[in-house]
Amino acid sequence: MSTDVVGRPLSRVESRLKVTGTAEYTADVQIPRLVHAYMVMSSVAVGRITSIDTRSAEAEQGVLAVFTHENMPRLKQPAYRPFFKPYIPIQTPDIHHAGQPVALVVARTLEQAQRAAELVEVAYESTGAPHSDLTDGETFLPPEGPDGPNTSRRGDVKRGMAQADVRISAEYTIPMHHHNPIEPHATTAVWEGSKVTVYETTQGLSNTQHVVSEALEVPLADVRVVSRYLGGGFGSKGPVWPHTVLTCAAARVLGRPVKLVLSRAHMYTSNGHRAQTHQRIEFGARRDGRITALDHVITQQVTRDDVVLFNSSEPIRMLYDIPNLSNEQRAVRLDLPTQSFMRSPEACTSHAQEAALDELAYALDMDPVTLRKRNWSARNMEDGKEWGSNHLLECYDRAAKVFGWSRRDPRPRSMREGGELVGWGMATAAHTTGGRPGSGARMTLGTDGKVLIQVGTQDIGTGTYTIMTQIAGEVLGVPVADITFELGDSAFPSSYTSGASTTAPGVGSAVKRLCTVARSAVVGLAVTQPGSRLRGVPAERVRASDGHLFDAADPRVRVSYRSVAGHAGRPLAFQVEPTDTPLGYSVGAVFVEVRVDPLLGRIRVTRVNGCYDLGTVLNRKTARSQVLGGVIWGIGFTLFEHTLVDPASARIVNPDLSGYLVPVNADVPDVQVQFIDEPDPASDALGARGFGETPMTGVTAAIANAVFHATGKRMRDLPLTLDKLL
CATH class of the missing domain: 3.30.365.10 (Aldehyde oxidase/xanthine dehydrogenase, molybdopterin binding domain)
Structure with a gap:
């Protein structure tokens, strides 16, 4: 070798x-006789369509068809789980959320399709006021889902809390977030007789193949899916969404290739999102830092029609050696689009846990690194099995040394430079891989x-x-x-x-x-x-x-x-042939410096240092790139990102990149990256584990912890904006 x-x-x-510019992305695909589709979206969140007038749209130049629930071919609801919607739109007059597709216009050019879509007139009958916030409904414990039961317990939490010398309890909230890949979702469907080729923006070729086969009742072998390049997905292109099967159905009816490229606004209601969450977390620990108990409840939004949860609690259950633990994943049904997984689904619970550990470290008057080391575990605490390898302790030491953590004065508001408050924070990065x-x-x-x-x-x-x-x-x-x-x-x-x-x-x-x-x-x-x-x-x-x-x-x-x-x-x-991959755990330690203007409340992340254990590093350049992306997203998650929903209409009011804020180059500091680079003997991929989602975890809490260190103000409601700090 x-x-x-x-x-x-x-x-x-x-x-x-x-x-x-030679790489051909899905929206670049050109097929002879290609025509273009554009969706009309519901303007109400709950109710039914009482009438839909397409005459003006159909009279527009270049328009070939306007599909509504009255003339769209009947499609079969896929049982295949990666179709996340519990219904296919444009099949019935029922409205499940604002921004639901209610018509599909097909024309010779994209501009003609867009113009005609504006002319479709839809009348609705409302069936009540919509609910769009976690406080608007009753919480409930969903049944077991694809990732198992929504409760997890070990030991005796009540007894563990009684054994604690110090207890801290806190609540954390994270708003709805949206994927914003540079490349929008796109589908081009091409039929040749009874066979269809689907050019698709997808993170799962097989997912699309199975769903199209089921929905259009076509043999699996007659469905080919092609996706050579992807301009980002972040989870949004992993499931199969209705626009794909609707485009395939329209192309079959018209007998010519149809291309649908979603607008940025359409993506905000068509392709999932990170659900809003509320977390209550309580730690109990002895004076020496050993955690005796952890009680955690996460509540998240689900759509009216589906109860699968995607902000998963693996960090709570797996990471630290905590003998007594209770974890519940609860839900609230709301009149919003279907929730989905979003890059680093474990980041939500990781944020609450790592921020609460910082609070516990202060309550114990203990260094946050020491506290984490004292509760390190070499095994998966959920099932008791040893990880193939886990070099987290070395990650703490190496990252802390390069960062200069030993020079930190732990007292809040104790470090300044110029007119700014300086804060240092850290957290553990950890995310499951494979399995x-x-x-x-x-x-x-x-x-x-x-x-x-x-x-x-x-x-x-x-x-x-x-x-x-x-x-x-x-x-x-x-x-x-x-x-x-x-x-x-x-x-x-x-x-x-x-x-x-x-x-x-x-x-x-x-x-x-x-x-x-x-x-x-x-x-x-x-x-x-x-x-x-x-x-x-x-x-x-x-x-x-x-x-x-x-x-x-x-x-x-x-x-x-x-x-x-x-x-x-x-x-x-x-x-x-395929063989299953074992569950692994990629880990790391991330240290962050922030500077805060005490007059304006402006927060700047000025330095980040991380050390990571991902098994064998297959390519140092691409692995470092994943860290840079994770850090940048962590900055956005903590300081900027927030999908805003109008409580009166349950409509998303910032469905674009002018209102949905993400970091730009000026927001990104110098990022120093180290790797342990030791093969994981449990991995058959030359000792490598998956890593892409790990670097974002830890960053969010490290920033929040650094802001507390700088200001003395503990903020538990993301994003950390100027108004909250002031």
Whole structure:
């Protein structure tokens, strides 16, 4: 096996295509006879359509059809879980939330479709005042969902609290958040007879394939889904949403390709969001810092029609060695669009836990790092199993040293520079990875020695094309320039959704297994082929590097992959089937400096240092990029992001990037990143774990903790805005 490919900061193999504009994203797809669709959205949150007048729209130039609940083909409600809506819109007159699609206009150009959509007149009958805030409804405990029961208990919390010398209790609120990928959601549906090709912005090719097959009652083999590149998804493109099946249905009726690209505003009601949450958390601890009990209740918004929860409580249940614990995940039904998972779903409960631990550290007069170290656990506290590896203690030490944590004066408002208050805060970063179905993979070794690997996975911007090329190069001992990794086509061996930080361990394992099988087969040929310089050499003595196989006892005795395949006289093909990936835990420690203007209340994040344990680092450049993205999002989560809902109408009032604030370059400080880079023996992907969602966790609480250190004011209601601080 080669040892110089994995870990290198290799630039993305598709980077030239992207920076030159050659990479074809879904909305770029051009098909002969293509026409365009645009949605009309409900202006009310609860009620029914009493009439819908499409005559003016249908009379507009270029309009081919206006589909409403009166003429849209009947579609079958998919049972496949990644279809998150419990109903398909434009099938009945019922209105479930504001911004629900009520009509689909198709015209020869996008502009014609948009203009005609403005002319559709819809009348509604309201069935009552909408409810849109957690305080508007009764909480309830939902039944067991895809991630298991919504209650978790161990030990005796009441007894544990009684054993505590210090107890702290706090409540934290986080508002509704929305995904805002640069690339909007888009679908192009192309029918050829009874078969359909769907060009889709998706984090899950297989999800789209199954849902389209069910909804349109087409055999699975007759549905092909293509998604070569994705301009961000953050979870919003993991589920399958109604616009996809509606576009496919319209294209089948019209007999020509139909493209639908959602507007930014449409994305705010069509593709899920991070639900608003309220958390109550109580810690009990002895004077030495050992936590004796934790009681946690998270309440989150769900739509009227579905009760699945996505702001998960893994950090509460898994991370620290707490003997007595109670965790409840409760819900409130509201007249809002369907909630969904959003990048780092564990960030909400992580925020409450890590902020409350800072409060506990102050109550104990203990360094926050010491408190966390004292309650570190090498095992999954939920099931008692040892993690494959966990270097969190080393992360604390290395990040603290580089940050200069030992110079911190713990007294609030004690550190200043110029006219600003300076605050230092820290938190643990931790997120589950894998624990999902794995991936298949296939490979062809050409007679020219070139390698082609195909997997039906996705690259959502995290670098999948690149790290899989590196894994293949490492295992085969072939230069990365001779390897082509293809993805984004459901015709390739199936793979799980790019979510839950499972792509690196799931697809990485498949590529590693595939290349191991292929290398063994090629070695077998090399030591038996007539005329081969390796003929007769024991196979176990053969090594691979730089596109050649050689005898470890005498490296001068070598043959190339090209010569072995050429001697065979045909391309060599290999394939492996999916295997499940084990649940892993990527962890880290993040330290943050903020500066606060005491007169204006302005908060600036001025320094961030993080150290992370993600198992083997497959590519230092792409891994660092994930940290930068996580830190930036953490800044937005804590200081800016807030979806605003009009309580009278339950309509989202800031569905764009002028009103929904996210960080810009001026908000982002210097970010220093370190990696432990020790392989996890439980991972079959060369010891690598998933990592993409981990870096955002910890950042939010570290910022909030730093703001408290700077100001002496504890703010538990995100985002931390000027008005709250003043």
